Amino acid sequence: AQSVTQLGSHVSVSEGALVLLRCNYSSSVPPYLFWYVQYPNQGLQLLLKYTTGATLVKGINGFEAEFKKSETSFHLTKPSAHMSDAAEYFCAVSRNQGGKLIFGQGTELSVKP
């Protein structure tokens, strides 16, 4: 079975500050991991994905995530927050890239001016 836990349902940072959104997963098989962003009343947009290979993954809008197998983590970071980063962020796990996604409960990111 696979599952995802996102630590912190709300995270608030100041503009220009580091963004760190936490995600831990559980999987009985090598996982495929994803971060999606959702703006109000919209669908989900893929930020980045980990499949195999390099454990540090770079995505769109300056985000990156590091897969740490020993910690079963896939935390999302961005060095400098922008107002436009305010949104809901979801971590997800799957058995393959195109398989059904198991999502965490989401983290709402607020960015203060």
Added chain:
Amino acid sequence: DTGVSQDPRHKITKRGQNVTFRCDPISEHNRLYWYRQTLGQGPEFLTYFQNEAQLEKSRLLSDRFSAERPKGSFSTLEIQRTEQGDSAMYLCASSPTDNQPQHFGDGTRLSIL
């Protein structure tokens, strides 16, 4: 690439009525997925299709729910005898193969009066 299209965007109906949603995937995407997202939660997998074949259904998909993809292109999700608990955002996603990430539509928000 016009993206995944969902119709309608919003649906308000009375309890006990039947509703049907439509999803048009990205052209030539063989896989099509349905998810349900309730307020403040991550999306939950409902079902998916490979072309016209429905390959997996979640136990969340009660007998009041039915999904079809008759010609392997667009899909419909029907809910019969709607209940208050059916109020949610219904998201559709598609991918070209089982080895490519999913692209999401903007969803259909269902409100049950």
